[in-house]
Amino acid sequence: MSAAGLVFAASAVIALVGAVFAVSFKNIFHNILGFALAMLGVAGIFLSLGSDFLAIAFVIVYVGAVAIAMVYAVMLSYPLDLPQKRRSGAKILGAAAVAAAGAAAVWAVLRSMPWRAADFPSKVSAAATGVRFLGDYVLVFELISVLLVVAMMGSVMVARRVRVGEHA
Amino acid sequence: MSGPVFAAVLAQAAPLAAAAVILVGLRARPRVAAGVAILSLTVALAATLYLVVRVAMPATTILAQARWLPVFGGPGLAFGVLLDPLSTVMALVVAAITLAVMVYSTGYMAGDPGYGRYYGFLAFFGWAMLGLVLASTLLQTLVSWELVGLASFLLIGFWFDRAAPAAAARKAFLMTRAGDVGFLFGVLILLHTLGAASIPDVIAAAGPLGALGARTTTLVAVLLLMGVIGKSAQGPLLTWLPDAMEGPTPVSALLHSATMVAAGVYLVARLHGFFEAAPVVMRWLLWISVGTALAAATMAMVAQDIKRVLAYSTISQLGYMLMALAAGSVGAGFFHLVTHAGFKALLFMTAGIFIHHAHSNDMREIARHRPLGQRAGVIGLLCGGLALAGVIPFSGYFSKEAVLAALGEGFAGSAPAAIGLAYVGAGLTAYYTFRMIFLTLGTAGTPDAGAAAPAAAPHAAGLTAGERAMAGVVLVLSALTLLLGYLGGWLGIRLAPDAPAHGAFAFGTGALVALALVAAGIALAWLEFGRRGAPGIGFAERVPALKSFFGENWYLDRLYNATIVRAATALSRAARWHDHTILDGASDGVANGTVGGGRLLARLQAGYVQMYVAVAVTLVVALAAWLLRAGGTP
Amino acid sequence: MIGLPALLAVASALFGIGLYGLLQRRSLVAMLIALELMVAAVSILVVALTTWTGRGAVAGQVIVLILAGVAAAESAIALSMFVAIHRASSTIDVETLSELKG
Numbered sequence: 001m002s003a004a005g006l007v008f009a010a011s012a013v014i015a016l017v018g019a020v021f022a023v024s025f026k027n028i029f030h031n032i033l034g035f036a037l038a039m040l041g042v043a044g045i046f047l048s049l050g051s052d053f054l055a056i057a058f059v060i061v062y063v064g065a066v067a068i069a070m071v072y073a074v075m076l077s078y079p080l081d082l083p084q085k086r087r088s089g090a091k092i093l094g095a096a097a098v099a100a101a102g103a104a105a106v107w108a109v110l111r112s113m114p115w116r117a118a119d120f121p122s123k124v125s126a127a128a129t130g131v132r133f134l135g136d137y138v139l140v141f142e143l144i145s146v147l148l149v150v151a152m153m154g155s156v157m158v159a160r161r162v163r164v165g166e167h168a
Numbered sequence: 169m170s171g172p173v174f175a176a177v178l179a180q181a182a183p184l185a186a187a188a189v190i191l192v193g194l195r196a197r198p199r200v201a202a203g204v205a206i207l208s209l210t211v212a213l214a215a216t217l218y219l220v221v222r223v224a225m226p227a228t229t230i231l232a233q234a235r236w237l238p239v240f241g242g243p244g245l246a247f248g249v250l251l252d253p254l255s256t257v258m259a260l261v262v263a264a265i266t267l268a269v270m271v272y273s274t275g276y277m278a279g280d281p282g283y284g285r286y287y288g289f290l291a292f293f294g295w296a297m298l299g300l301v302l303a304s305t306l307l308q309t310l311v312s313w314e315l316v317g318l319a320s321f322l323l324i325g326f327w328f329d330r331a332a333p334a335a336a337a338r339k340a341f342l343m344t345r346a347g348d349v350g351f352l353f354g355v356l357i358l359l360h361t362l363g364a365a366s367i368p369d370v371i372a373a374a375g376p377l378g379a380l381g382a383r384t385t386t387l388v389a390v391l392l393l394m395g396v397i398g399k400s401a402q403g404p405l406l407t408w409l410p411d412a413m414e415g416p417t418p419v420s421a422l423l424h425s426a427t428m429v430a431a432g433v434y435l436v437a438r439l440h441g442f443f444e445a446a447p448v449v450m451r452w453l454l455w456i457s458v459g460t461a462l463a464a465a466t467m468a469m470v471a472q473d474i475k476r477v478l479a480y481s482t483i484s485q486l487g488y489m490l491m492a493l494a495a496g497s498v499g500a501g502f503f504h505l506v507t508h509a510g511f512k513a514l515l516f517m518t519a520g521i522f523i524h525h526a527h528s529n530d531m532r533e534i535a536r537h538r539p540l541g542q543r544a545g546v547i548g549l550l551c552g553g554l555a556l557a558g559v560i561p562f563s564g565y566f567s568k569e570a571v572l573a574a575l576g577e578g579f580a581g582s583a584p585a586a587i588g589l590a591y592v593g594a595g596l597t598a599y600y601t602f603r604m605i606f607l608t609l610g611t612a613g614t615p616d617a618g619a620a621a622p623a624a625a626p627h628a629a630g631l632t633a634g635e636r637a638m639a640g641v642v643l644v645l646s647a648l649t650l651l652l653g654y655l656g657g658w659l660g661i662r663l664a665p666d667a668p669a670h671g672a673f674a675f676g677t678g679a680l681v682a683l684a685l686v687a688a689g690i691a692l693a694w695l696e697f698g699r700r701g702a703p704g705i706g707f708a709e710r711v712p713a714l715k716s717f718f719g720e721n722w723y724l725d726r727l728y729n730a731t732i733v734r735a736a737t738a739l740s741r742a743a744r745w746h747d748h749t750i751l752d753g754a755s756d757g758v759a760n761g762t763v764g765g766g767r768l769l770a771r772l773q774a775g776y777v778q779m780y781v782a783v784a785v786t787l788v789v790a791l792a793a794w795l796l797r798a799g800g801t802p
Numbered sequence: 803m804i805g806l807p808a809l810l811a812v813a814s815a816l817f818g819i820g821l822y823g824l825l826q827r828r829s830l831v832a833m834l835i836a837l838e839l840m841v842a843a844v845s846i847l848v849v850a851l852t853t854w855t856g857r858g859a860v861a862g863q864v865i866v867l868i869l870a871g872v873a874a875a876e877s878a879i880a881l882s883m884f885v886a887i888h889r890a891s892s893t894i895d896v897e898t899l900s901e902l903k904g
Contacts (some may be wrong), residue, residue, distance in 0.1 A: 012812045019816055020834050035835045038816075042842045045812070051849055054866055056607045058842075061870050066838065066877050073881035074831055077888035087828075094826035103818025105789040110810045110847075112796055117806045121853035128818030129863040137864050144871045151875035155882035161889075775900040778825050778833075785821065 004048045011044025029075050036067045053126035172222045173232040173266045176249040176302050179215035179259060182208040183294035190288035198283035202274055205287040209267040209294055216260040224253040227662045231366055239591050246364040250304040253662035254502065258301045258434055261509050262427050266294045268513065269422040272641040276418050276520050277632030286326060290422070297427050301434065304366050309435065310355045313395070316428050317344050323414040323423060336411040343408040347398015354391030357384065367438060375445030389446035392439065393453060400432030400486045402460045407721045407728070410467075411482055413475040417523060420475060421516035425482045426509035434504050440498050441716035452578065454494040458586045458593075461487030465596040469603065470718045473529045474519045477604045481556060482512055484597065491590060492571040492791055499660035500570035506659070507563040507652050511555035514645035518548035521638055522608060535610030544639035546609065551646035553605045557598035558686050563652035568594060569679045570656055576678055587667025594682050598689030603706060606697035690694045809850040816843035830884050830894040834877060841873045
């Protein structure tokens with residue numbers, strides 16, 4: 001087993017374990033931590049594939065930003081004082097069934113496609129990515145910037161408290 | 169339009185206009201309604217008198233027709249008037265009796281809340297009956313026939329808020345309808361084979377030599393006879409007429425003695441040539457009418473209600489008329505129809521005077537209310553009764569002798585038993601008639617009937633206008649019973665020019681036998697009911713089995729109840745079950761199913777996001793599975 | 803050496819876990835977490851397929867970058883909406899918030 005293979009195996013395990021944590025625990029904070037762990041695992045997978053830039057980007061964006069934002073949101077909305085409702089067994093079973101079917105379908109479809117896989121993955125460098133990003137895909141780059149600004153403004157507008165006399 | 173045709177149309181139009189005006193606008197003004205109706209019938213009477221003078225006296229025939237709906241250049245339907253001595257004399261009888269009844273009703277129905285509606289219906293009946301009499305095609309006759317049936321229904325059930333009249337009206341309508349089914353089919357066959365033929369053409373086409381052929385003629389004759397049996401209450405369909413007495417007495421006088429029930433007789437007379445071409449049917453008619461005449465006479469012998477006695481008597485006399493027609497003599501049959509119209513209407517109106525006074529139909533009850541004080545009533549009762557019994561010189565004697573003579577000529581060799589039974593029936597007629605007279609007048613002496621005479625005089629002096637109208641009509645008709653008898657020869661010549669003419673007194677031994685039987689009947693009635701201290705129970709009433717048998721229409725109603733009524737009720741119950749359970753159940757089921765299905769489907773749209781996602785994923789998985797199975801993507 | 807099938811399997815498993823969480827969790831935030839897991843699984847798929855088949859490897863990187871950016875923006879807005887919802891209804895329980903249920 002090569003280094004890449006080892007990294008991949010470890011990262012896959014971390015990702016899946018983290019994902020399971022993310023959807024199982026009752027305490028939402030534990031879920032967020034599991035989420036962060038899963039994203040670290042995903043970053044490791046990217047590393048094993050040779051996409052180092054993506055790995056770093058994922059860590060920064062997800063673990064560094066999204067997870068923190070989630071913590072903020074939870075603090076602002078968590079019904080700490082209300083009693084927890086019981087989990088419905090039927091719902092768990094149904095969700096598990098549908099999820100299993102969904103995963104199986106995805107995997108089956110992917111397996112049925114005649115990918116002509118090479119012997120090893122092609123290497124992609126960050127430089128090449130950057131050149132393409134700001135070259136051929138510069139419109140997309142600009143648009144995503146605009147999107148992020150709009151999202152920032154939008155989330156502020158949606159979440160702010162309306163003062164008396166001011167309309168939303 | 170020539171004079172007679174115009175008069176014929178006017179005779180029908182006047183009552184129709186009156187009926188329309190009254191029923192639409194004048195119900196709230198009863199006196200005006202009565203005036204309009206009486207005026208219209210006076211116009212009709214004048215028109216029919218003119219017709220008799222212009223058409224019947226010179227014995228001519230006029231046929232005037234118009235075409236209707238000549239579709240696609242085809243023959244279309246014809247309608248018009250057929251004027252000859254038969255139709256014009258009948259029209260005169262109808263108009264006269266209708267007018268008499270209308271005048272009489274101003275007294276009898278005074279104070280009734282439906283007074284205006286009553287006159288509207290009477291005028292409607294007048295139009296329908298005149299239309300039936302003057303019709304030129306059988307289709308017209310059929311239409312008027314049904315309209316007359318409708319008028320009868322409306323008038324029998326005039327007091328519709330009571331159960332008995334409503335039930336009687338329904339019964340009358342349904343039973344005549346049963347016969348009318350045959351009539352309808354007969355007319356349809358004739359329409360199909362002969363098209364828009366007028367009545368004379370139909371008669372000419374009858375028989376083995378005519379366009380119809382022997383078998384079709386017999387078939388149509390049988391079918392038409394069904395209608396006659398229903399309308400004239402003969403044979404198995406006689407039970408509606410006694411029940412029809414629930415209607416007002418003037419209605420009984422007009423419809424159910426003189427005119428409507430005589431429509432069947434009139435039809436046979438009108439189509440006499442046709443029926444003669446089917447001798448088998450005439451045989452049947454003979455036996456049916458003889459049987460009915462005798463049976464109805466037995467029923468009249470035990471009845472307690474004066475109107476029921478008269479109803480049975482009507483059935484019986486209709487049988488005599490049909491007997492004469494079956495024997496081949498239109499003259500005798502029609503003559504009896506005319507005289508019967510006169511004296512039976514008279515008897516009913518007389519009965520109405522007594523009923524009005526005693527507030528009861530029961531003869532014994534009437535006897536308790538000093539009937540002898542009603543002078544017009546007594547005169548009417550005696551004149552009408554003597555005519556009915558067939559005592560010389562009253563009109564009934566002449567017409568009945570004509571009937572019996574015709575029977576003798578027609579069936580002397582072939583059906584002597586029928587002739588014998590007819591004579592027996594004549595004797596019974598006299599018996600029950602005088603039973604009625606004696607019981608009503610209370611001649612046998614009941615405790616209250618011997619009240620002081622002085623009370624009668626001041627009562628007579630205080631007659632109201634209505635009572636005077638009633639009495640006046642009765643007296644006029646009583647006089648007629650003495651005069652109509654001499655009409656026989658005149659009618660005979662015009663109705664059957666080929667038949668041997670009878671003088672008024674030239675009837676031979678048959679007449680003497682009949683008179684003897686009549687005398688015997690009267691004597692028996694006097695013995696049992698008339699003389700002072702009589703037991704008041706007839707020979708038939710002494711035998712309980714006979715009394716109930718005769719009294720309950722020879723158990724015909726019981727038979728019908730057990731069979732037809734039960735079957736029809738069971739069928740309608742089944743239909744109602746089907747309607748409630750299956751049809752309503754189906755539509756309710758559809759509705760409930762839709763609502764239930766909707767509720768089920770509504771669960772899919774619960775606003776529950778996770779459900780949406782689950783459904784979407786499931787569908788995509790299914791799609792993927794299907795695509796993979798089918799071979800995946802290229 | 804890792805092979806493409808292993809990558810596809812891991813991605814599918816991650817996708818399934820995320821889907822389970824999306825369908826089963828009650829809290830809106832928990833659903834969002836699961837949703838992000840699904841997006842991450844898709845990202846893995848894109849990168850794996852583009853690098854292993856050698857076609858459009860750079861484009862695959864760009865796609866994943868864009869995807870990450872959009873996912874981040876979306877989660878920001880979603881979280882602010884959750885705060886507003888909580889302010890309005892005092893709950894972020896998805897079963898309580900299904901107003902259409904008749």
